[in-house]
Amino acid sequence: MRTTHADDDTRTGGRARRWRRRLGLVATVAVVGAVAHIAGFQPAVSQLATVNAYKADADPGMDPSGGPWARIPGVAVPMTAQATTYPFGGDAIPAVDVRALHYNGQLFVRVEWPDSSVNDSTFGTTLFADAAAVQFPAATGSKVPALCMGQADTGVNIWQWRADTEAGVPQTLPEEDPDGVADHYPITDDLGYPARYVGNPFDSTGAAQNLVAEGFGTLTATPEHPVNAAGVHDGNRWAVVFSRAFPSPGEGQPNLTEGTKTDIAVAAWNGQHQDRNGQKSVSQFVSLDIGDEPVPPDRTPWIVILLVGGLFVGVIASVVVWRITP
Amino acid sequence: MAKVYNWQLGREMEYPYAGGDRERQFAAVFNINRCIACQTCTMACKSTWTHYPGQELMFWNNVETKPYGGYPRSWDAKLLEMQETLDPGGQNWAGTGQADVRSPYGRFDGKTIFETANGTSERVTGYLPDDDEWKAPNNGEDHGTKMGPDGAKLPVHQGWFFYLQRICNHCSYPACLAACPRNAIYKRKEDGIVLIDQERCRGYRKCVAACPYKKSMYRPTTRTSEKCIACYPRIEGQDPISDGVPMETRCMASCIGKIRMQGLVQVEADATWTHDPRNPIYYMVHVEKVALPLYPQFGTQPNIYYIPPRWAPREYLRQMFGPGVDAAIEKYANPSRELLALLQLFRATREVIFAFDVIPGPVAQTLNVGGRSRTIYDDTVVGYDAKGREVARVKVVEPVVTRPGSINSI
Amino acid sequence: MAEFHVTFHPGGPAAAAPSAKELEAEDPYELVGLTFEVPPDHDVDLLMARTFVEEYALMGYSRPALRKLFETPFYAGTHDILVRRGPAYVDSVLDEVFGAEVPGDEAGEASAGAAPADEGTSRG
Ligand code: SF4
Ligand code: SF4
Numbered sequence A: 001m002r003t004t005h006a007d008d009d010t011r012t013g014g015r016a017r018r019w020r021r022r023l024g025l026v027a028t029v030a031v032v033g034a035v036a037h038i039a040g041f042q043p044a045v046s047q048l049a050t051v052n053a054y055k056a057d058a059d060p061g062m063d064p065s066g067g068p069w070a071r072i073p074g075v076a077v078p079m080t081a082q083a084t085t086y087p088f089g090g091d092a093i094p095a096v097d098v099r100a101l102h103y104n105g106q107l108f109v110r111v112e113w114p115d116s117s118v119n120d121s122t123f124g125t126t127l128f129a130d131a132a133a134v135q136f137p138a139a140t141g142s143k144v145p146a147l148c149m150g151q152a153d154t155g156v157n158i159w160q161w162r163a164d165t166e167a168g169v170p171q172t173l174p175e176e177d178p179d180g181v182a183d184h185y186p187i188t189d190d191l192g193y194p195a196r197y198v199g200n201p202f203d204s205t206g207a208a209q210n211l212v213a214e215g216f217g218t219l220t221a222t223p224e225h226p227v228n229a230a231g232v233h234d235g236n237r238w239a240v241v242f243s244r245a246f247p248s249p250g251e252g253q254p255n256l257t258e259g260t261k262t263d264i265a266v267a268a269w270n271g272q273h274q275d276r277n278g279q280k281s282v283s284q285f286v287s288l289d290i291g292d293e294p295v296p297p298d299r300t301p302w303i304v305i306l307l308v309g310g311l312f313v314g315v316i317a318s319v320v321v322w323r324i325t326p
Numbered sequence B: 001m002a003k004v005y006n007w008q009l010g011r012e013m014e015y016p017y018a019g020g021d022r023e024r025q026f027a028a029v030f031n032i033n034r035c036i037a038c039q040t041c042t043m044a045c046k047s048t049w050t051h052y053p054g055q056e057l058m059f060w061n062n063v064e065t066k067p068y069g070g071y072p073r074s075w076d077a078k079l080l081e082m083q084e085t086l087d088p089g090g091q092n093w094a095g096t097g098q099a100d101v102r103s104p105y106g107r108f109d110g111k112t113i114f115e116t117a118n119g120t121s122e123r124v125t126g127y128l129p130d131d132d133e134w135k136a137p138n139n140g141e142d143h144g145t146k147m148g149p150d151g152a153k154l155p156v157h158q159g160w161f162f163y164l165q166r167i168c169n170h171c172s173y174p175a176c177l178a179a180c181p182r183n184a185i186y187k188r189k190e191d192g193i194v195l196i197d198q199e200r201c202r203g204y205r206k207c208v209a210a211c212p213y214k215k216s217m218y219r220p221t222t223r224t225s226e227k228c229i230a231c232y233p234r235i236e237g238q239d240p241i242s243d244g245v246p247m248e249t250r251c252m253a254s255c256i257g258k259i260r261m262q263g264l265v266q267v268e269a270d271a272t273w274t275h276d277p278r279n280p281i282y283y284m285v286h287v288e289k290v291a292l293p294l295y296p297q298f299g300t301q302p303n304i305y306y307i308p309p310r311w312a313p314r315e316y317l318r319q320m321f322g323p324g325v326d327a328a329i330e331k332y333a334n335p336s337r338e339l340l341a342l343l344q345l346f347r348a349t350r351e352v353i354f355a356f357d358v359i360p361g362p363v364a365q366t367l368n369v370g371g372r373s374r375t376i377y378d379d380t381v382v383g384y385d386a387k388g389r390e391v392a393r394v395k396v397v398e399p400v401v402t403r404p405g406s407i408n409s410i
Numbered sequence C: 001m002a003e004f005h006v007t008f009h010p011g012g013p014a015a016a017a018p019s020a021k022e023l024e025a026e027d028p029y030e031l032v033g034l035t036f037e038v039p040p041d042h043d044v045d046l047l048m049a050r051t052f053v054e055e056y057a058l059m060g061y062s063r064p065a066l067r068k069l070f071e072t073p074f075y076a077g078t079h080d081i082l083v084r085r086g087p088a089y090v091d092s093v094l095d096e097v098f099g100a101e102v103p104g105d106e107a108g109e110a111s112a113g114a115a116p117a118d119e120g121t122s123r124g
Helices: A011-039 A067-071 A163-167 A300-324 B040-049 B075-086 B175-179 B206-210 B280-287 B314-321 B325-333 B337-343 C044-057 C063-071 C076-085 C087-098
Strands: A050-055 A075-078 A095-102 A106-114 A131-137 A156-162 A208-213 A228-233 A237-245 A261-269 A286-294 B002-006 B011-015 B024-031 B062-066 B162-166 B185-187 B194-196 B216-219 B224-227 B260-266 B304-307 B355-359 B363-369 B372-377 B380-384 B390-395
Touching: A050 A106, A067 A095, A095 A261, A095 A286, A106 A131, A106 A261, A131 A237, A156 A163, A156 A228, A156 A237, A163 A228, B024 B280, B040 B062, B175 B185, B175 B194, B175 B206, B194 B224, B206 B216, B206 B224, B260 B280, B280 B304, B280 B337, B280 B355, B314 B325, B337 B355, B337 B372, B337 B380, B363 C044, B363 C087, C044 C063, C044 C076, C044 C087, C063 C076, C063 C087, C076 C087
Parallel strands: A050 A095, A050 A286, B024 B304
Antiparallel strands: A075 A095, A095 A106, A106 A237, A131 A156, A131 A261, A156 A208, A228 A237, A261 A286, B002 B011, B024 B260, B062 B162, B185 B194, B216 B224, B355 B380, B363 B372, B380 B390
8 A cells, every 4th residue: 555656667657556546436435425324423522422443354454445444433523723832723624534443453543534635745845745643642541641742741642644755755856847957966875865864754755654742842753663554535535544553662652452442633734735733633532442343244235235226216116107197 | 932132133022932051153254245156155065065866956055146136036025025014114223323232233123023923823924935936046147138149148237236145144043943843953052053953854844934044945855954054064173174173164165255254253141242352253243343134124133244235225235234234334445454454364264263363564555535545554464263373364465466468368 | 567468259150040039928937036226326337346446456456457457358347337438437436546646556566655653443
């Protein structure tokens, strides 16, 4: 799922593949929509809402459009503009749909939200990326930390996905800009990329970052990369799956297991609106319950049969009505 | 918001952080009158720091032709307009300059870029230029207008203009630092150099939008912002040829027009300068007041000081350098013996000069400048490095060598 | 001092006419300038000429050396003023700075005068 520079022969090849995937998804989403409607969303009322992590019987993988996601209910979590600390802003995303699964000691969280524009390049001073993040208290069962970034004694762990880092790192101006020309780069070793040289997490391919924070301005990426993330855009919406193995990978990161009850908050950024950092849409904390309830079996064929059957009956009925009407 | 003292404005002002801990400040004097826009400084910087992929549009040092050019395009006019909109009719100076170091230009009564910002979504008034605006570093310099049967023609300038040499001002109250929500930008107490921590930077570009001089720039290949680093290894005296004493930056040391002199000044806790008239930068800024800060009204207390061009319309210069312009030009056009000698010390050595002395010499010639009699003395000026060792000794009268026409071929 | 000979070869050897290209107004690299009205009493040539002359005179340049700066086309700034305003104008500027009667020394030969008694400045 991870679209990196290395696995694309060319950027355009990668883009074409992604588009095919997006088109395929439009069909899936129609069904997801129908099923979600039948299942009914659970409206989130701040802390009262609970996201249940269902137990999957097969590896759901990192594809947000994959089978099991369609069979579990989404929790609609309302979002507001971040207005606690500088820089305020970001109110482009009214709500996100949150779902969760676990399989074989691995938690999967899926976040979906409306966004009609894909902003997956930051190759330009005014370009900002679409992004999403989920946030957990550093220790499960601890007092819920202040919503934004935790506080000095109770930290938070944040998993962030960014559309631009998933798309890869562009290397030079000419590579990114068809009109760009460079005569010669005399030296291209890492010393010329100070951020890379000192291990800045943004100067790397990879869609996900694992961050810990204990208050504003303390957000720090962990040197290890225990979190995976992958996003797909269907033309109107982003859907992103995050995953991590249950055991805590280190300090400031929650230890999870079946039976864990903790909290989860969501943030999302719309690159089109130049959202970044505090300029984002944020949710309150909602409960996350990693339970043993299995993912409901795949009823899609039945629903399709029902829909097609209903349509068939309807058509027949219309024809009959039309025939017998003078 | 804390209250800090800005001596260039002659008053306290709002700033997100309290001042405090500081010892020395990186500073320089640029003599605009002598710049020929050869861009040697620009290339010295580029070939040292910014020739890597992703830095194609970056010029930490640039020289732009005023009033036409700007890098990025119209950076100053845009910000001046924003400030005027947010503080209508208020961007004014009051009072007169005082002899002390706390208000040499009077008092600025308008709002700074920190004071016009709303404090919630922005801490600093500014804007984010798009990439096209960075693509023409010296628009308005001599350039061909039109290809025709006779080739391209250059415009012959008949109007006045001047070149403005710009690097990061390593401001005493940096806007970039104030705007960074990550605390990724810091100002060093030992030399006042402002740096972006490349490990903490997450490419939010708040500093790019906030810097009034547009000297923090975004690099798309690392997704971080980068800026002029004041060639800090040289300032630290790490270069083997400098023998452990601070050495001038690449852009300063390469200046063939001899317009630049760089120094380190001692500063107090409130960022005013410690009295030190033997320091050439202190002498030009506070004793002679011949060198002025660039757009001091923005409020960052910038540390590159300019000797304004004597031929440009004063109204324009007063907006750019504040109310000290007329006195500065008068001082420059009719320099004291010491200032005249000191001007010869520009680019006489690559070591940072911490002190200078003038040894009186004989009369060189007598002029009658604008009806006023002027005697030029062939004084000798001596510069000393951080360890007090003599590093330069030059005379006021420039030695002239005239080559015969027959071998004058380039 | 040797005579300074300058010969121009405008255009160089005959070549095929280069193609013509008109300005494109929407070209983002075209000059997007700021213009300022020059005040009516602002004699640009005079200010520039005075600046050049005084900058060099303060470093000990002699009047003949300075006049060369105007005569030599390699010094575009000063030479343009000579072309635009004529030699008499240049001489009047030189007169203003050096005084009409002062005969020029050879370049660089500063006359060794008496050490100053009362012209010193004080620092601090
Ligand atoms: S000039 Fe700009 S980048 Fe440099 S210290 Fe000042 S605000 Fe920061
Ligand atoms: S001080 Fe150094 S880094 Fe800064 S502009 Fe000059 S050469 Fe470049």
